[in-house]
Amino acid sequence: MVFDSNEPLLGIGLAAKKLGVSPELLRLYEREGLIITYKTESGHRLYSERDLEWIECFRVQITKNKMNLARVRMLLALMPCWNIKSKCSKTDCKNCKAYKKSNVVCWTLTDQGSKVCREASCRDCEVYKNACQADKLNHMYVVIENNEKKLN
Numbered sequence: 001m002v003f004d005s006n007e008p009l010l011g012i013g014l015a016a017k018k019l020g021v022s023p024e025l026l027r028l029y030e031r032e033g034l035i036i037t038y039k040t041e042s043g044h045r046l047y048s049e050r051d052l053e054w055i056e057c058f059r060v061q062i063t064k065n066k067m068n069l070a071r072v073r074m075l076l077a078l079m080p081c082w083n084i085k086s087k088c089s090k091t092d093c094k095n096c097k098a099y100k101k102s103n104v105v106c107w108t109l110t111d112q113g114s115k116v117c118r119e120a121s122c123r124d125c126e127v128y129k130n131a132c133q134a135d136k137l138n139h140m141y142v143v144i145e146n147n148e149k150k151l152n
Helices: 012-019 023-031 049-064 069-077 090-095 115-119 126-131 134-151
Strands: 045-047
Touching (some): 012 023, 012 049, 023 049
16 A cells, blocks of 8 residues: 555644644634645545645744744745746736735635636645745745845
């Protein structure tokens, strides 16, 4: 049997316990658009091992780099989904809210510009999966911090 780290198996209570946080905090992260929680037909939240890794990644940014949730969301919004996912055309980019607004995380949008985006599940999207890499998030943070220092 092969274990798939993307398979949502853990309920919110067990996921919270594994992370050392409260279930309410996990719900907050979901409301803030930091994580896409899998929900069963009855509405129960389930988390995969990859989800837990992702939560740990941005929790490190919050604790180590003293980021707030808005700052983490801003970093995620800067991810160039139009390049990572499908090499969107200029027309797709023109119609895409995530492309036009640098403060919107693409997977939080209900009306997405490209046909590829509209037909895809955000949990399975390459952008969402790549966002989970701590080194990329760390790199983006360092670039933004350096740019802000130059401006001041």
